[in-house]
Each structure stands twice: as C-alpha cells, then as structure tokens.
Amino acid sequence: MNGEVALSRISWLWGWFGETEPPSSDVHLSLLRTLYNKPAGLVLATAIGSIISAVAAFSTGDFLLEAGAAALTATGLARIAAMTFMSRKGGAYPARWLEIVYTSGAAAYALALGLFAAAAIWRGVDVAVQVMILPFVVGYAIATAARDAGRPVIAMMQSALVGLPLALALFAEGSLAYVTLAGCITLALPAVGMIVHTIALSLQDATRAAATNARLAESMKALARTDVVTGLANxxxxxxxxxxxxxxxxxxxxxxxxxxxxxxxxxxxxxxxxxxxxxxxxxxxxxxxxxxxxxxxxxxxxxxxxxxxxxxxxxxxxxxxxxxxxxxxxxxxxxxxxxxxxxxxxxxxxxxxxxxxxxxxxxxxxxxxxxxxxxxxxxxxxxDPAMSRNLMRRREIEAELRAAIQRDELAIFFQPIVDLDSGRIRTFEALVRWFHPEKGELMPDEFIPVAEDTGLIVTLGNWITAQAARTAVHWPDDVTLAVNLSPLQIKAPGAALGILSALRDAGLPPSRLELEVTESLFLDDNHATENFINELAAAGVHFALDDFGTGYSSLGYIDRFPFSKIKVDRSFVSGPKVGRKSEAIIRAVAELGAQLGMDIVAEGLETIEQVATVRAAGCSMGQGYYFSRAVPDYIAATLLAHERQPLAARRAG
CATH class of the missing domain: 3.30.70.270 (Reverse transcriptase/Diguanylate cyclase domain)
Incomplete structure (x- = not known):
C-alpha cells in the first residue's frame, strides 16, 4: 500500500517525462533497489567532492567556504552511512522508506554541492579554484542523472539542485562569459532530462521484462512439478x-x-x-x-x-x-x-x-x-532389514542363474504322467533342476520366482523347451512331452515362433508337445495370449490347463481355448483338507472332462489309496511320487524301455 501511495504522488511527474503510466509496485520497488546497488561510485564521488571543497576552502582562507566544505563532507558521510545500512537490510523495508532515505540523502548532498559551488563564484575565488570546482560540479550533475535514471524524479532533482544555484551565481556575477555559462547550464537541464527519460524507459522495460520472466519461470516451474490429472506433485x-x-x-x-x-x-x-x-x-x-x-x-x-x-x-x-x-x-x-x-x-x-x-x-x-x-x-x-537381505539374495541368484545357463549347470528332469487304466506312461513333464557347483542343488521354488520377476524366465523357458525336445525325440512316438510356460514367456515377442523353431531344430513333431499354462495367464484379457495359443494349436501343439481349482477357475477358459487336458491341483488329492468335498470336486471335473473328451490328470498322488480314489472319481491320468519322482533323461528312457518289454522278458530279467 505504501508503494502505491508513493507512486500516486509522483505519477504526474512521470507523465511529464512522457510515460502515460507509472511503473507497477513490483517494478517500482526493483528500480528503487537498483539505487542502492554498488555504492562504491558514490563513495568515490563523495571523497573527490570533499577533497576539492577542502582544497578550495583552505586555499582561499574564506570562512564561508570552509564551513561549506565541512557541511558538504558531513552530508556525504551521512548519506553513505544511511545507504550502507539500508542496502544491508533493504529487504526489510517498504518502497516508501527506501525512497525517502535515498531521496533525502541525494537532495541534501546535491544542494550542499550546488551551494558550495555558487558560494565560490559569489566570493570571487581565484580562477584556478573555479576551474577545479566547475568541472566536478557539472560532471556530478550529469553522472548522477545517468546513475539514478531509474527514478527520474530523483535524477532530475539532483541535477537541478546542483546546477541552478551555480547558474544563479554565474548570472549574478554579470560578465558575458559567466552569463553565457549560466545560460548553457540552464539549457542543459532539459537535455539531461531527455537522456534520463530514455534511460528510464529502457530500465523500466528491462525491469518489467525481468519481473514477467521471473513470474513465468515460477509458473513453469510449478507446472513442471505438478501432475495434470490429480493436481498433486509429480x-x-x-x-x-x-x-x-x-x-x-x-x-x-x-x-x-x-x-x-x-x-x-x-x-x-x-x-x-x-x-x-x-x-x-x-x-x-x-x-x-x-x-x-x-x-x-x-x-x-x-x-x-x-x-x-x-x-x-x-x-x-x-x-x-x-x-x-x-x-x-x-x-x-x-x-x-x-x-x-x-x-x-x-x-x-x-x-x-x-x-x-x-x-x-x-x-x-x-x-x-x-x-x-x-x-x-x-x-x-x-x-524390514530382512527385505534388503532377501533382495541381495535374489540379485545374487539372478546373476548366478544367467551364468548357470551359459555353463550348463542346469539339467532337465522328467516326471511321468501315467494312464490310470493301463499303468503305462503317456507323458513326461519336463522340470528344471539346478546343481550349483558350490551350493549344491537349488530348489525351483527358490530360483523360478526370481527368473519370473527379472524377465529371465523367457530365456530359461526357451532353453527348457529346446533341451527337453532334444530328449523327447528319442522316446516312442506315443509318448508326449509336457512343458510349463510362464505368462511372461508367452507374452514375449515371437514366443510362438521360438517354440516352433525349438521343435524343428530337435526334430520333434508339434503334436508331441503339450504346453501347460495356469489360469493366472487369463486374468489379463490379452490378445497376444490368444494369438499365441491359436498359432501353436494350429501347428498341432496341445495345451493343458494346470493347477485347476486353485485360482480364478472359469469354464469360460475351457470353452474358449483348445485345451486337451485339465490337471487337478494336488491340494484336492493329497492336501491337508482332503475329504468328501474335494472328492466331489474331482468327480465333477472328471465328469466335465469326459463330456468334453478331455483327459483329467490328478497331481500329487503319493499312495495307492489316493490312486484308487481319483480313478474311481473318473480321472484318466495320474502324476506323483507314487509312480515316480522327476528323474534324469537316461532313467526316463529306462522306465520307457522297461514298461515296453514283453512280460516274459521282464520276468526273465
């Protein structure tokens, strides 16, 4: 409010300089603060003025000039002290006080200098002394006008207070030269005013532009740090x-x-x-x-x-x-x-x-x-700090797993899936095993989740499919290979082409490959998944729905996709809550499979009683430790050879 009052008081004079509108409060304050910048020039000018006035006074011995010199020096020192104090704490004072202090000091010093110069002319001091005083006074009037052009009123006030007393003294002296000089000084004031006007407009425009740019910069900074949807920080x-x-x-x-x-x-x-x-x-x-x-x-x-x-x-x-x-x-x-x-x-x-x-x-x-x-x-x-330890362990496993694939530390084991009626092996499920040279065997539950989280499962899955296919090509034609697929592996670019290439390189017909997928794959309605299944199914690859009953079980998946087999999760067969309800569920799934012409596999079979139960419920196949654990490829080949020997040969053996 104080800045606005000050503006209204000088707006008429600002208009005299050709500006139709006084500066805004912010610009006005900025221009005022420029007056306090770099006071070294004023200190130097004050020192020179003090030296010249002292020399002039003492060289003439005139008491009036001596008093004037002392007053000029005291006024200059007081002005420097006030400006120094205000510049150090300028941010704590409103524009009105900044303007009052500067204007008062400038006016006092300019008037003291103008009166001292006028007194020197009026007292008729030696011409050499006048030659010393006059250039300094005229130079001060011009220099201060330029320095303080940001505040034209102050600039012209100083020029007038310095120049007019001197011009009056010269005119009063009466000689042609002095009268001419007085006229020139008087006429110079409007010229100085026009220069001040030009500089003032330039300073005002520059200050306005700087203020506008600062506001735009702050606005852009705020926008850059704000989320457009929520209005929160980004x-x-x-x-x-x-x-x-x-x-x-x-x-x-x-x-x-x-x-x-x-x-x-x-x-x-x-x-x-x-x-x-x-x-x-x-x-x-x-x-x-x-x-x-x-x-x-x-x-x-x-x-x-x-x-x-x-x-x-x-x-x-x-x-x-x-x-x-x-x-x-x-x-x-x-x-x-x-x-x-x-x-x-x-x-x-x-x-x-x-x-x-x-x-x-x-x-x-x-x-x-x-x-x-x-x-x-x-x-x-x-x-919890244990989280960091687990993370370090997972990163260690990730790095070692990448190296293990390159160093052939991984091996493919095969677990048979048996026909419950004939007891013959119909399929082998490929399962990866990791035999670390220093840590021994690492369980899949430890490294498979790491592979899935890091995306390494894509490389690992492709490697498993290729290795298993090279083994399966040597089995009898009626024995198929089952491979688990991760959702990440399926959604990877070129996933179907990679599997078909692995089969082609191994020489295994696509009809002998069975890909097992879980229901979690279908939680995201992804066209890539549908295209993957349809492309491989068209090539002859079979699909099985694994761990049925543990996730978001939906008959819609079975109707929509070409599954030839459903694997009932082990929790319904050998879990802690096995009972009449689980048996009823198995029976219902088996009935569904029979109606749709699909095989139903019971996982996790460990006892003859469990085998009898799932067989009575209608399951056509079984998998579990009762038949065999996962075994290396050579034992898998031995199991196949043994069951295909004639009965007499087996008895003789």
Whole structure:
C-alpha cells in the first residue's frame, strides 16, 4: 500500500517525462533497489567532492567556504552511512522508506554541492579554484542523472539542485562569459532530462521484462512439478520437496514415506476407459489429501502409484496413520452409475531409521511395497532389514542363474504322467533342476520366482523347451512331452515362433508337445495370449490347463481355448483338507472332462489309496511320487524301455 501511495504522488511527474503510466509496485520497488546497488561510485564521488571543497576552502582562507566544505563532507558521510545500512537490510523495508532515505540523502548532498559551488563564484575565488570546482560540479550533475535514471524524479532533482544555484551565481556575477555559462547550464537541464527519460524507459522495460520472466519461470516451474490429472506433485515435485524436507530435518525428527500402488487399476482402464481411470486417480488424490497431516507432500509418482511424505512423531503414530490412509483410499468409490472397489498396497519406510538419505528412504519404501504386493496385496508393510537381505539374495541368484545357463549347470528332469487304466506312461513333464557347483542343488521354488520377476524366465523357458525336445525325440512316438510356460514367456515377442523353431531344430513333431499354462495367464484379457495359443494349436501343439481349482477357475477358459487336458491341483488329492468335498470336486471335473473328451490328470498322488480314489472319481491320468519322482533323461528312457518289454522278458530279467 505504501508503494502505491508513493507512486500516486509522483505519477504526474512521470507523465511529464512522457510515460502515460507509472511503473507497477513490483517494478517500482526493483528500480528503487537498483539505487542502492554498488555504492562504491558514490563513495568515490563523495571523497573527490570533499577533497576539492577542502582544497578550495583552505586555499582561499574564506570562512564561508570552509564551513561549506565541512557541511558538504558531513552530508556525504551521512548519506553513505544511511545507504550502507539500508542496502544491508533493504529487504526489510517498504518502497516508501527506501525512497525517502535515498531521496533525502541525494537532495541534501546535491544542494550542499550546488551551494558550495555558487558560494565560490559569489566570493570571487581565484580562477584556478573555479576551474577545479566547475568541472566536478557539472560532471556530478550529469553522472548522477545517468546513475539514478531509474527514478527520474530523483535524477532530475539532483541535477537541478546542483546546477541552478551555480547558474544563479554565474548570472549574478554579470560578465558575458559567466552569463553565457549560466545560460548553457540552464539549457542543459532539459537535455539531461531527455537522456534520463530514455534511460528510464529502457530500465523500466528491462525491469518489467525481468519481473514477467521471473513470474513465468515460477509458473513453469510449478507446472513442471505438478501432475495434470490429480493436481498433486509429480515425480519432479516430489524430488524437490523430498530434498528440502530432508535438509530441514532436525537430529530427532522422523520422516515417513508411504508408497501406494492401486492393485487393480489396469482393469478400470481396460473395462471402463481412461476417462474413468483419470477420475479414479483424482478421487484417490482427494482421499489422500483428506488424511494427510499438515506439512505433508502428496505425489502421484506415475501411473497408479502415489507417495505421501510427512513428518511423524513415532513409529506407532506412523502405523496409525498408515491404517487411516489405506482405509480411506480403499473405500468403495461411486462414479456415475459405477461402484468401484479400489484395493491398494502400501510400503512404508522411516528416515532415519530405515535410511540415512532421501534415496535410501525411497528404495526402502519401494521394497516394502513389493513385499506388500507379493504378500497378498491390499495391505501395508513396513520396511524390514530382512527385505534388503532377501533382495541381495535374489540379485545374487539372478546373476548366478544367467551364468548357470551359459555353463550348463542346469539339467532337465522328467516326471511321468501315467494312464490310470493301463499303468503305462503317456507323458513326461519336463522340470528344471539346478546343481550349483558350490551350493549344491537349488530348489525351483527358490530360483523360478526370481527368473519370473527379472524377465529371465523367457530365456530359461526357451532353453527348457529346446533341451527337453532334444530328449523327447528319442522316446516312442506315443509318448508326449509336457512343458510349463510362464505368462511372461508367452507374452514375449515371437514366443510362438521360438517354440516352433525349438521343435524343428530337435526334430520333434508339434503334436508331441503339450504346453501347460495356469489360469493366472487369463486374468489379463490379452490378445497376444490368444494369438499365441491359436498359432501353436494350429501347428498341432496341445495345451493343458494346470493347477485347476486353485485360482480364478472359469469354464469360460475351457470353452474358449483348445485345451486337451485339465490337471487337478494336488491340494484336492493329497492336501491337508482332503475329504468328501474335494472328492466331489474331482468327480465333477472328471465328469466335465469326459463330456468334453478331455483327459483329467490328478497331481500329487503319493499312495495307492489316493490312486484308487481319483480313478474311481473318473480321472484318466495320474502324476506323483507314487509312480515316480522327476528323474534324469537316461532313467526316463529306462522306465520307457522297461514298461515296453514283453512280460516274459521282464520276468526273465
């Protein structure tokens, strides 16, 4: 408000200089602050003025000039002191005070200098003294006008206060030369004014442009740090906030980072469209704002991931906040006529407990989120140091597994699938085994999940298919090969072509290959999956639905895809809850298979009683330790040779 008052008071004079509109408050303040920049020039000018006035006064011995010299020096020193104080604390004062201090000092010094020069002329000092004084006075008037052109009123005031007293004194002296000089000084003032006007306009335009550019830069910076869908901070905004927050933490402060991932958001986009998907994201953002403590930063990290960063008082308080956040985010959401469930998983890490810096905090929260998702989703997990040890172990396994494929440390074992009526081997399922040269045999449960998480399962799966096909080509033609496929392997580019190439290289007919897939493959309605199955089925490859009954079992899969076999999961055969219900389920599946002309395989058979039960229920095939464990290729060949010997030969043997 004070700046606006000051502007209104001088707007009329600004208009005299040709500007129809005074500068804005921000520009006005910026121009004022330029007056306080680099005061060294004023210090030098004050020193020169003091020296000249002192020499002039003492060379003449005139008391009036001596008093004037002392007043000029004192005024200059007072002005320098005031400017130094204000420049150091200029940001603490409004524009009005900055202008008053500078204007008062400039006016006082200019008037003192002008009066001293006029007194020297009026007292008739020696011509040599006048020659010393006049150039300095005229030069000061011009120099200050240029330096202070950012504030034209101040600039012209100084020129007038210096020049007019001198011009009056010269005119009063009466000689032609002095009168002419007085006229020139008087006429020079408008010329100086025009120069000041030009410089002032340039400075004002430059200052306005700088202010506009600064505002645009701040606006662009804010936009660059904001997510357009939710209005939250984006990844760049989080990085900025996280850095500043961590730097501002005290030694006893705690900072919590909550990393959320919506568990089934892809289904929303696929089924309802991206417009609804964006509205879901905006709703989740609003729910996070509702529960976020004061001083929090909320970020949409990307896709369907959100991060909440906030100071906390204790781990217990963090646990309570995590419960509130997850409960609020996962409440059913209604958009138009749709009622949506929004399950979410969340990983939480604390600084400095779980990490010493921002990068470590992010890594720990991300790792906790990973464990929350693999632990069943729609839950939260705090970071635990064991997670890092597990991660290091998984990375070690990944690196060693890549090397193991190259060094032939892996081997293919084969477990028979037996016809329950004849007892003959109909199929061998290929199973990979890893014999580490230092750690011994590593179980598939340990390295297969790592291969799936890292994408190495694609290379491993192709290798298993190729190796197993080279073995199976030597079996009797009526014995088929079964190979498990990972969803990642199926969705890899050129997956079908890779399998057909492996069969062609081994010389194994496609009709003797049976690919086992699980129901999880069909959770994503992926055209690549359908194309893969159809392409291989057209070439003669058979498909089996593995682990039936443990996932999202649907008869739609059986009707839609060309399955020739269903494998009933071992939990219905030899699991802890085996009983009348499980037997009824097996019977129902077997009846379904009989009606559709499909073989039903019972997995996990370990006793003769289990074999009798599943056979009575209608299963046509069985697999399990009762018949054989997985064995190397040469033992598989021995089993086939033994069962195909004539009965007399076997008895003789």
């Amino acid at each position: 990844r760049a905004g989080l990085d900025h906030a996280l850095g500043e927050t961590v730097e501002g933490l005290g030694p006893d402060d705690l900072l919590a980072l909550f990393w959320l991932d919506l568990d089934r958001f892809k289904e929303v986009n696929d089924l309802l469209g991206h417009t609804i998907g964006d509205r879901v994201l905006a709703a989740v953002a609003e729910r996070l704002r509702e529960v976020a403590p004061t001083g929090s930063t909320i970020c949409r990290f990307g896709g369907d991931e959100f991060i909440l960063l906030c100071p906390v008082t204790s781990r217990r308080a963090t646990e309570a906040l995590a419960t509130r956040v997850l409960a609020n985010v996962t409440r059913p959401l209604r958009l138009d006529a749709e009622r949506l469930e929004v399950p979410a998983s969340m990983g939480i890490a604390l600084l400095p407990e779980d990490g010493a810096d921002a990068d470590a905090l992010m890594q720990r929260a991300d790792l906790a989120l990973y464990h929350a998702k693999i632990g069943g989703k729609n839950r939260n997990r705090f970071y």
